[in-house]
């Protein structure tokens with residue numbers, strides 16, 4: 432297993448004040464967690480204040496999206512350059528909600544991953560199948576296409592894959608550890624055949640109704656290197672329990 436990574440995806444939640452209040456509670460609760468990487472992804476408007484509040488901590492900052500150009504006439508967009516400027520180290524790319532509500536295709540996602548890497552931002556590249564696709568036994572076909580098109584002409588260094596079965600996002604329906612491991616193992620093998628042995632270092636994290644109760648069983652899977660947490664990351668004490676899953680055990 433690679434060094435674990437736990438990411439909080441706040442989606443369209445939290446004002447600046449709420450972000451600062453969350454961070455104030457989280458920092459002391461997460462300060463002894465030195466054996467995993469902890470990342471929070473607030474909305475764009477709270478990134479600057481989050482950066483200032485996290486400065487002396489072991490918690491890093493992510494954006495939830497970016498545009499692939501550095502600058503220009505693209506009203507309403509945010510560039511990788513701006514994310515670096517505001518203190519981000521990571522960026523979530525290709526979340527299923529962006530694919531579903533904002534028509535992001537694998538081709539667009541590929542451009543975004545390239546743009547992030549160009550500016551040394553670590554892309555958290557999301558992939559996953561819908562319920563209909565799983566029921567039609569198309570999970571591996573969908574994952575294969577998303578990987579091949581999303582990672583086209585991209586080197587393995589500095590990428591993170593987030594496997595997020597769409598049917599498990601925000602539904603309270605977590606994939607069982609066996610279901611998660613099966614797909615993570617498929618992704619690992621695909622990466623190994625695409626990139627060679629360096630791919631063993633690529634972190635593959637799981638997202639989809641991760642909670643303080645199920646994190647440990649998911650993290651016990653050999654190919655699960657971490658979690659991307661939505662709903663359960665909105666309360667600092669709940670997210671702190673997730674990042675402290677190892678310490679709670681001992």
Ligand code: PEP
Pocket residue numbers: 440442595599600601602603638639640641659660661662663
């Ligand atoms: C997500 O938004 O990436 C996610 C996994 O959400 P939730 O944990 O609420 O299912």
